Amino acid sequence: MTLAELEIAQAESLKEIAAAADAAAVESLRVKYVGRNGSIPALIKAMKDVPREERPAFGKAVQAWRAAVEAALAEKGGGTAAGEQAVDADLTLPGRWWNLGVKHPLTRVIEESAAIFGRLGFTVADGPELETPFNNFTALNTPPHHPSQDRSDTFWFGDDCLLRTQTSPVQIRTMLANKPPIRVICPGRTYRRDTTDATHSANFHQIEGLYVDTMDKPVSLADLKSVLAYFAREMMGDGVTVRFRPHFFPFTEPSVEVDFTCHVCKGRGCNVCKQSGWIEVAGAGMVDPRVFRHVGYDPESVSGYAFGFGVERIAMIKYGIPDIRWLYENDVRFLSQLG
16 A cells, blocks of 8 residues: 555545444444554554555554544544433542452451561561471471371371471571571461361461570560560550460470450450450460470570460451451451451
C-alpha cells in the first residue's frame, strides 16, 4: 500500500465511523480497523516488507491513521454507546471505593509478638521446615523412645529428614552458629500427625524464644517470668498476669507450664477459662545443660531460658475464635470480621 492509498483508506474509515448508527456498529469498526487482526495492526506487521528508505514516512502515516481512527471511535463511543447506556446512570452519585483487605489473624499475632519481644531486645530467627533428627530431637535432649519420634506422630521422609515438630530446631541452629549472648524468637510453621478438629491441626504455628548469656550476666527463672508477664500485658491487655506450674520438657530443667489470667473475666472465672480464671498458654524453662553440650557450649559458663507457645492458641484466645479450622478455611466472611 502506497502513501496515497493510505490517505484514501484513512478517509474512508473515518467516514464509516461517522456513519455508525449504534454501539454495535462502532464496535464492529473498532475490530475491523484497530482490533488484533484489524487493518492497521496488519500494516504495522507488514512494515518489514516496505523499502528501508520509505519506512519512516510510511510508519508515520500508519500511526497517524491509527490515532485518527482511535480518536473517532472514542468520540463516537462517547456520543452513541455510552450515551445509550447513560440513560440508566446517575452521574451525580459518589464513586464506589474498594474496601482494603485485612491481615490474617495468625499474621497479626506473629507480627505483634515480634514487635513486643523486639522491644525487649529479641531478634527474629528463621530456619527450614524440613529438619534433621539431630536438630529436631537429639540436640533437644529428646530420647529415641520418646513418642514424638514415632512414625505415627511425626512426618518422616526416610530416616534422615522430617517435617519439624516445633520451631526449637531454629534455636539449635542459632546456637551452633553463634556464641552467647543470644536473644531470639523463632516464629514458624510446624507439623505433627494429629487429628484435625476444633482445637487441633496437623500443621500449626509456633513462636519460641531463647535467651542465653554468660555467667557474667546469669539468666534466671525470674527473668523469664518478667519477660512473659510483659508479653502477656502487651498482647492481652492490662491486668493480665502469669503463673508458673511445674512441668517436664526434655530440653528444659526446671520446666514450667505458663498460664495467663483470663483476659475476658480478669481471673474471676468464666466459660472461656472454664471457671478457673487461668488460661494455659505456653511451656518454658531453663535450658537443660545437655542441650548446651550438644551445641558446643560449656554448661558451667552459660545459662539461659527458653519458651514456646502456639500462635493459633493466642489468636483463638485473643479474638474469641472457637474453632481452629476457621483460621485455615479462608472464609472472607470470617476474616473481614477481624478488620
